[in-house]
Amino acid sequence: MAILRALWPVLLVVFCLFNSNSVNANTTVSYDGRALLINGQRKVLISGSIHYPRSTPGMWPDLIAKSKAGGLDVIETYVFWNMHEPERRQYNFKGRNDLVRFLKTIQAAGLYAHLRIGPYACAEWNYGGFPVWLHSIQGIQMRTDNEPFKNEMTIFTTKIVEMMKAEKLFAWQGGPIILGQIENEYGNQEKHYGEKGKAYINWVAKMAEAQNINLPWVMCQQEDAPDPIINACNGFYCDSFEPNSMKKPKMWTENWSGWFLTFGGRVPHRPTEDVAFAVARFYQRGGTFQNYYMYHGGTNFGRTAGGPFISTSYDYDAPIDEYGYIRQPKWGHLKELHHAIKQSEAALVNGEMHSISFGHDLQATVYSVNSSGICAAFLSNTHPRKDATVQFNGKSYYLPAWSVSILPDCKHAVFNTAKISTQTSSMAMEKVGLESLLPAETETSSSDTKPSINWSWHKEPIGIRSGENFSSNGLLEQLYTAKDKSDFLWYTNSVHLDEDEPFLKNKSQVYLHVKTRGHALHVFINGQFAGTQWGSYNNTSFTMHIPITLKAGTNEIDLLSVTVGWQNYGPFFDTWEAGINGPVMLLGLKNGTKDLTFQKWNYQIGLNGEHQRLYSKTGANAVQWNSGTYPPNTTALIWYRFIGSCRLSSMHQKETMQWLWT
16 A cells, blocks of 8 residues: 555664753853853854654653764754644643653753744644644634734743743753744745735744743744844855844754655755855854754654655754764764864854955955954865865965865864765664564574564455444545544445446446545555555645446445645645545446536545554554465555564664564
8 A cells, every 4th residue: 555654663762871060040041243142151052953752752861962972062952732732722741742851851961952932843744833723723824913823822832931931941040941943934935924924923023022031032034033033044055144133143043964855755865074064164154053953853753744745754864863873974074073163162252253365266264352362264165176275374275175174273274074084884774583572581593593574464444444434525625624633534435337337348448537635545446456646745636547347236436545744834834735626537437427526425534453553562462463474465455564673783883673563
């Protein structure tokens, strides 16, 4: 069958205990035109995004420790509204949703936190982080000057802020949070909302300031961010970005370390040298706060991936990979970069800046503090192909193409973005047999034993089989019919044909014609699989036109429509629809075309296997499974289960992961 976004409980749990100093009580955070000020001192800050629901709580200490070891000062995360308020006024802050525990883990490591409340996140997250129940509120229009939406946004934002205050997690209380973000990348969409868009963003700023968090607020991708909110840049390169006021520091909230993965798309990769070049250029040109999006990407567990057609992997080619392993050389090379930048901090935040041109694409940027001897320089070659040698302060410096050299004392080049000295490592998955799941005393084979595979499977019934079904005249839109309870919706109808139908005698062909807004569609005629078709990340809608086999008498037509994540980005993205919109027609009958579009249809949300929770250990153990060496591949709807393990190996480490895949 097509993509099944069931739960993928692939768990790698690593515990790491350590002691570290936390932020002092009464810490003040402010800003000027050069940098964020912590207790009145300008700081160069290096940040990285880790989203708490995209990893497991057991992973958090290790991920944060590796981030600190990599030279980060700050961990940045969104707050995911639909995870915390799945039903109106019913909140969930447990397990992977335990935001307080995540922030206290950051605090224990001695790092700062940037809390991006939003509460719109985008983030390739299902529905952009909005809870689906918003859509059912009468008169609501999201992300615009609309009272029902503003009321709900205020309630949730206040809920999070008050929780942070109660747990003493803001910096002035001794906690790790030094920044807040309200809204997210709205500037890209504001024009589509007209005057109401402008009014909305002004309201957002006032609402945020009224929360009294006593910390700076940020709006990313928002050129008209009202004072005193800082507007910040997102993108692959932000060195040319300038804030909308000389009183605000130059901040980069999202430096994309890679990209997200779409179903059917290439695995994204951003070269380490290019990431380092972009970071060095940003600090060379006056930046003092930069955040990697992502530093650890993680996994879209359950049905959290948005899109549509965004995969469950959110690895993002980040310095720490999906499973929590360090990705070399990216992690190590950036660590060396961070050290060089930190060596230059005093000059960057306090020095006078001046530039020297060595010709086209070649430049020196010097930061110096008069009479103190403090000096730092960046030598850049922005030509994509040609290397160069420049003379600076009486010395020669070799600059590879597309590179920046950092001289923390204006004399010695301690780092060049194109020269990687960090050892490269690679990760490989090796299948091993079920014997590896047995207790140590019962193991009968070594890791060199040829892997054994044991598949089992359970058949999913076709069409509506449970009592939880309903009827409606015409075709229902899928997203708001299913209400995010499932990606699957059955559309079922029946057609009675007389024995004198010409196609029964002359064996001419009958066709089924279905138009759908996506995202995938499976067709069953009289319980037999007849065909499947799906859209793509760039084009979710399609028309299915297939030959089918009918009989005299009653014919059952079962259409299984599948969504692969809800839209998460774009103007009015919350209004985008999915599912079969018609027409649905039979072609080739004696009366020509039979239109089923406006007939009475029967519906069922979800699959039987979902209701039985076959993706869980308890649910899987409650049903009968067939087993054998090879699973069947001829039946359309099958739940497959494989219990096994794999060995993740690199040049420096070996670990074993175990999983249940249904």
